[in-house]
Amino acid sequence: AGAGEVEENMAAWLVAKNTLKIMPFKLPPLGPHDVRVRMKAVGICGSDVHYLREMRIAHFVVKEPMVIGHECAGVIEEVGAGVTHLSVGDRVALEPGVSCWRCRHCKGGRYNLCSDMKFFATPPVHGSLANQVVHPGDLCFKLPDGVTLEEGAMCEPLSVGVHACRRAGVGPETGVLVVGAGPIGLVTLLAARAFGAPKVVIVDVDDHRLSVATSLGAHATVKVSTRDEDLDAEVERIQAAMGGADIDVSLDCAGFSKTMSTALEATRAGGKVCLIGMGHNEMTLPMTSAAVREVDVVGVFRYKDTWPLCIDFLRSGKVDVKPLITHRFGFSQRDVEEAFEVSARGRDAIKVMFNL
Amino acid sequence: AGAGEVEENMAAWLVAKNTLKIMPFKLPPLGPHDVRVRMKAVGICGSDVHYLREMRIAHFVVKEPMVIGHECAGVIEEVGAGVTHLSVGDRVALEPGVSCWRCRHCKGGRYNLCSDMKFFATPPVHGSLANQVVHPGDLCFKLPDGVTLEEGAMCEPLSVGVHACRRAGVGPETGVLVVGAGPIGLVTLLAARAFGAPKVVIVDVDDHRLSVATSLGAHATVKVSTRDEDLDAEVERIQAAMGGADIDVSLDCAGFSKTMSTALEATRAGGKVCLIGMGHNEMTLPMTSAAVREVDVVGVFRYKDTWPLCIDFLRSGKVDVKPLITHRFGFSQRDVEEAFEVSARGRDAIKVMFNL
Amino acid sequence: AGAGEVEENMAAWLVAKNTLKIMPFKLPPLGPHDVRVRMKAVGICGSDVHYLREMRIAHFVVKEPMVIGHECAGVIEEVGAGVTHLSVGDRVALEPGVSCWRCRHCKGGRYNLCSDMKFFATPPVHGSLANQVVHPGDLCFKLPDGVTLEEGAMCEPLSVGVHACRRAGVGPETGVLVVGAGPIGLVTLLAARAFGAPKVVIVDVDDHRLSVATSLGAHATVKVSTRDEDLDAEVERIQAAMGGADIDVSLDCAGFSKTMSTALEATRAGGKVCLIGMGHNEMTLPMTSAAVREVDVVGVFRYKDTWPLCIDFLRSGKVDVKPLITHRFGFSQRDVEEAFEVSARGRDAIKVMFNL
Amino acid sequence: AGAGEVEENMAAWLVAKNTLKIMPFKLPPLGPHDVRVRMKAVGICGSDVHYLREMRIAHFVVKEPMVIGHECAGVIEEVGAGVTHLSVGDRVALEPGVSCWRCRHCKGGRYNLCSDMKFFATPPVHGSLANQVVHPGDLCFKLPDGVTLEEGAMCEPLSVGVHACRRAGVGPETGVLVVGAGPIGLVTLLAARAFGAPKVVIVDVDDHRLSVATSLGAHATVKVSTRDEDLDAEVERIQAAMGGADIDVSLDCAGFSKTMSTALEATRAGGKVCLIGMGHNEMTLPMTSAAVREVDVVGVFRYKDTWPLCIDFLRSGKVDVKPLITHRFGFSQRDVEEAFEVSARGRDAIKVMFNL
């Protein structure tokens, strides 16, 4: 923007099925506890693609044009009067959900379950694929030197893995199975390693993704099919891949009957299965044989309180998310269209990132 | 037994499908930490009936004649040299499972998951429907005055409800749904009340059982069908029956797709569903919609460390199991046959008890 | 207030040591999530008396005149635009602390530890002994029919006992010792009973308070001295008073070397001691003999998320706080002075209550 | 031992104050679940030295000559009929305590609190500084290739640090303070690092021990005094050494008023202080200021279920105990005497090890 002119804030709007348009986006006023952030890195999540294709996820329906994007980091441009922990120029990663702080979940320390959550790019709330956004300061976390803005944006997907590992109690005594090696499976693998899991086996139907998993630190990979009749043999191969260790925790990052059944059967008595993937809602599962071994199932919905830990994992090198960023784009209309195409196509694309 | 004669110890043997025979049962030698108990009250459990009908439950197969029965109480007749907390004449309730104390589960405080468990009337281990049994002294719990031997025998099924309430964290802040009002559902209701649950709603397909539940302290009952298409409406009726309170914990004491789906849907975000019933192994469930509300599923396998609490519940009157004992029999061949008939028939029979 | 006039809001101001004055108190503007409450019942807490006597507690110093009072209930007179769960005329109990919802403690579910807490009558924040106050709506909890406003005000001290029982894990398997039978010891006794503690022994140096404890449901009382040399014998008497049960949890509601030492010594291996009382800061304690029995010490600071449970305890009759209210006053200058005198004098005064 | 002769089993007997004698030690018969182990590496613990100097620790008094030693590893020479997981020739580390498996602590998963524990070299139970011992097979843990027998013996002290980290909940989000850099402080530092603690500060009065701590991975060290008046300034220096991170957990491995006060004051609100050291029993501590910040105190008594994790830490290299072994001796009378002298003298001696 030239001297004296006010730059117009542009954003990527989801206006109709398969249609994204870069258009002006008027920022709300800056509250006393808010900050204004210039976006620098925004990743594309599977849910962004899903909204683009379907204009809905479950009962969340895009009825009005909505700015897309929620995995993001940027630079502080303005701070509200009550914000003391951030200054103009600070590089920050943004936690995308603003909860109500009045409901039982918020007060009880599980704010991710807030039924009044306002979450970037979950209709009717606008997202963050924009030049600038206004956001509560306490949801913006300063990045230390040595952690890039792209890595900052990766805190969002990484948070899902971190929250899953916390809920499942992954630690240095936990033999881990990860089912599904998509972006979420891979960050979950990274998180499990960072929580100290001494052995992590990961399975997928796709060879390429398994090879990425190996390069990210999986101890063993098992290629599986989508056929139910292979389940028993696959469970045996998975357990064998643990090399004598028990599977204490299985993290299902796909979310189908087959994957959850695999997880339930493979996990030792007294262990836990964590359901992260949302492939299907209805699943047919061997529940009683799990229950009598007291294999518990814990759900995962996003995350809470994860940014400081994610940033520390990145700073210390316990987690390296950079290999996950396979494609980069600018912020032109054409860039946005292409980037979503690449992300939707999958294959070798893991994380597609905008540099604004 | 006349003076000078050694009385022959008789037991009820499962010798073939639908065939129980009272026959002599030779007791093992008394170890230093064992006691010999004269059985006085033995209840019939659904699993006893199942073994009688099928000669198996899951992979536990009755290959040799086996003494049946495991819900029991009696009077100490002899104590091993190392037993200091019991004396001849003490009235005791027996915990039926002897675990190995060497495996990870035993050492870790979850001995109910011991893979080397020796459990009354789980083949090939003999049960306790006998004049006398030899059992480890630390699994025999003295009954205080005012708690009858029949009540002592009821500690076994009550323990299932207690273990479920513990695993699910039922307390004075927990709105509870119990699904299924059979013997296990009813003891679970009693346990939930004794753990302080301020509101317990119970559902069943059977009016009589619901009326028993009401008389035992359920705050509301909901009659349901076995049709899947009624599920949504039933969940609404169940939630309405809570009178504004959330369902924090659902305890499924039936164990079918329909009942678990009901439990998962009815439970609030952040709540727990506890699976106790074993109606079917395979269940088709709305897993993702449960997981995104972080409704966790916890399994229940029998119990651990429950007898002292059960006895205290009985002593203090917090739990009254006496209304559950609907039928009583002696220990003749005919009694045994009739008692199992009555128990298997169900209807108004809840707990059928032998008085030996 | 006559028609057309605006009634002036009056409050009891702490203006100097031992000096309370009823003076006008200008209310802050009503925010969208706030409510305006007409105070009806306000209790006097030991800390109110302490501020009156010393103008400080620890590093909290009364530098400017401050409205006193924080145990309170009243009737809604006005609701902010965003308040949906309350209506004018609702009778409510008020939780006195407004936390920041931005710090790690607030986000992590332990908002009582918020370092930015604004708490009624903790300087420099004004209290609630006033005709009216403005307060966040989510900290006002509707009282059901049958729970009086005085009982509503008692939710505040009761909350301390509830929070202590939660932190210590009191339940139907917990043998409990309460040390100190002042107002806090007594509400802790009531809370422990309501959490299902099967046996509660309470000790004090004062016979009258012990007799109140007995009438409130203590199973046994033990009169103790303040002499260190009596400790061992007193521990024996306390353990004997449990009648064979272990002391799993001790709740020290006095807070002296003698009382904490008693608690630590009396508690079984693997048990917990909860420190609520603040008699002295420095204590001399047998720490190693506690540590090698893994008797843990848990602290208590006020409470969090306790009002709904307290109200349910009152509604259901599991807790009856009415016997604790020993004195009642109106809201004239003379009433206020006398009421604080009575409360400070102690003796048979347990809770002194204003009816406004 | 020559062909045909039966070798005589020799052990180091504590026969009187400051007097150890190598004398024959008759082995008990091998039970079905026992193994006979040829000892290869035995470390000297502070408690061994204490028994040598005082013939007692607390109420454990050496009344009869007792074989000393309990940190040990060796090679299996014979296995009982019921032992299936070990074979002759296996290299194993020994967990020294045999608990009763009948008391509430054993059944509840806290067997370290068993009041009937039989523990190597805790009178009247013999220890393991002997050519051979007989021990329960389930307390002998096979060492993988690459983990030496000396490292196996180090599992014992390491277990104390592991148990402390578990009880205090140390993980990748835990800022840690270790107080005291003796052998126990150093293994606790190693354990905290292995549990993922991102920052560990350690303090001692001794420069040499702090330099060892640095070489073992402490992020910062703070030299402190034993003077109470330095406490506040030292707490400030300790907090500064954390470089902005909170101290979430403090682990006191010394156990004096000064060290526990330091730990309590330095730890953040909501954190934990773990008391491992047993310097003094009585301590004078700022308990109320800790309690109102809900800084809890957790005790540590030995360990439970730690060997598999310790061995995995050694195998994977997450923990390297080798630098702690500063002195080595054989098993002659003179060796034993000198080794205990060196260990008792302290200074640069951290762990003194026998190679048998």
Ligand SMILES: NC(=O)c1ccc[n+]([C@@H]2O[C@H](COP(=O)([O-])OP(=O)(O)OC[C@H]3O[C@@H](n4cnc5c(N)ncnc54)[C@H](O)[C@@H]3O)[C@@H](O)[C@H]2O)c1
């Ligand atoms: N719970 C939450 O808060 C949360 C947050 C983000 C994403 N998610 C969900 O996580 C899931 C994974 O997300 P993603 O971005 O990695 O998706 P993705 O589709 O890229 O990855 C899924 C992976 O699972 C593999 N897979 C599919 N079927 C399989 C089978 N039968 N066995 C083994 N592997 C199989 C696929 O090959 C793929 O690699 C999605 O369902 C997404 O909606 C959940």
Ligand SMILES: NC(=O)c1ccc[n+]([C@@H]2O[C@H](COP(=O)([O-])OP(=O)(O)OC[C@H]3O[C@@H](n4cnc5c(N)ncnc54)[C@H](O)[C@@H]3O)[C@@H](O)[C@H]2O)c1
């Ligand atoms: N997990 C364990 O350790 C454990 C221990 C004991 C029993 N069990 C199991 O618990 C279950 C219950 O035992 P029980 O003795 O009470 O059996 P039961 O068959 O007498 O009781 C089951 C009850 O569920 C009701 N029911 C069936 N379908 C229903 C539906 N769709 N909706 C609502 N109610 C329905 C039935 O009417 C009946 O009252 C059995 O499956 C048994 O195997 C488990």
Ligand SMILES: NC(=O)c1ccc[n+]([C@@H]2O[C@H](COP(=O)([O-])OP(=O)(O)OC[C@H]3O[C@@H](n4cnc5c(N)ncnc54)[C@H](O)[C@@H]3O)[C@@H](O)[C@H]2O)c1
């Ligand atoms: N932790 C918190 O959040 C919190 C909240 C409210 C009050 N408190 C504190 O709780 C304590 C109790 O409050 P209260 O209002 O009941 O005070 P109080 O002074 O009326 O009651 C203390 C009781 O302890 C008894 N006592 C004193 N020394 C004793 C001893 N050696 N042995 C046995 N009993 C002894 C007294 O006789 C008295 O009955 C106070 O220190 C108060 O500051 C703490």
Ligand SMILES: NC(=O)c1ccc[n+]([C@@H]2O[C@H](COP(=O)([O-])OP(=O)(O)OC[C@H]3O[C@@H](n4cnc5c(N)ncnc54)[C@H](O)[C@@H]3O)[C@@H](O)[C@H]2O)c1
């Ligand atoms: N709880 C348990 O199960 C358990 C097990 C083993 C050992 N212990 C105890 O742990 C303690 C440590 O054992 P160790 O073998 O390392 O003993 P040690 O005496 O070698 O080490 C203690 C260290 O603390 C330091 N220290 C002393 N006073 C200090 C102070 N004021 N400030 C800072 N540092 C101070 C000393 O310089 C020394 O380095 C002993 O008391 C021992 O009895 C407890």
Ligand SMILES: [Zn+2]
């Ligand atoms: Zn909320």
Ligand SMILES: [Zn+2]
């Ligand atoms: Zn076992």
Ligand SMILES: [Zn+2]
């Ligand atoms: Zn806060």
Ligand SMILES: [Zn+2]
């Ligand atoms: Zn024991």
